[in-house]
Amino acid sequence: METLETMRWVDGCLEILDQTLLPGKTQYIKCRQYTTVCEAIRRLSVRGAPAIGAAAAYGLALGAAALKPAGSEEFMAGVEQIARDLTATRPTAVNLQWAVDRMLGVLRDNITGGIEAAKEKLLAEAHAIYREDLESNRRMGQFGEKLIPHGAAILTHCNAGALATAGIGTALGVIRAAHQAGKNISVYADETRPLLQGARLTTWEMVQEQIPVTLLTDNMAGFLMARGKVDLVIVGADRIAANGDVANKIGTYGVAVLAKEHGLPFYVAAPMSTIDFNISGGHEIPIENRDEQEVTCFAGRRVAPEGVQVWNPAFDVTPARLVTAIITDRGVARPPYQESLAALAGK
Incomplete structure (x- = not known):
């Protein structure tokens, strides 16, 4: 996986x-062109909340670089239209909007220095977003690995690995860290219908790293738990509300209900950029x-x-009451999430 980059x-091309x-x-x-990035996000050539955030940042930098405006106001208007096109590609994952908003903030802070200088600042910021995700993944792995017992059998849903980020992954980043710590873990991966991200991507990542993995169809998870073959569940997230409600790939809610029924920890791993403090609960998340x-x-x-x-x-919402803990790049949040997530964010 070290040689395969999302x-x-x-040379000026993403x-x-x-x-x-x-x-x-x-x-x-x-x-x-930024339009190619838009299409790649829309058709899931690039997917996973952190990855599409980084891709959108680069897309905005590409689009801005191609503009030949008469002045700064025209340049700003053109970049804002590019931003709207990028954010319209997929509405649920908040990292996309977060990255685009961050890029626009950099532009507003630097537009007085000239258009060409602003273009350079935008590309530098896209590089920064990419690099920060690498470090964010590493920290999540460090925090989350401590929650994984030796010999644990871990169930995961969809793909929250290196392919969903710029680094080692969110949920799979925790799994990788536990594996590297010598904890002798194994993984069960739901296939994740209808697009089979678990079957096509998660199992592929695990096989590449020689982490023991077993593939199962989505409707086998409950029976697997009933047989006592699962010790914990860990998934990623596309958007987390201020109260801890979690939007993730469709099927996640069902897995969380099953985990609760069988007394299993249900962990979510996501960077702080995935937490949307502007919405109070999952009912406000666009699906x-x-x-x-x-x-x-x-x-x-x-x-x-x-x-x-x-x-x-494409997504469902898992209520905060079903989530044991949320592993972030700033630490582990536990209920009540309204307080713990805000504390991690310094709010």
């Missing part, structure tokens, strides 16, 4: 690993609905009858 900046082709093919998309063909078709072949109605939300 994204990389090469290269994004096309995760829709994994695990069968490793191919990078060359993004020379992305995706194309019905993701459900009606499998590997390009239709598996459901024509005319059937489809509901395809």
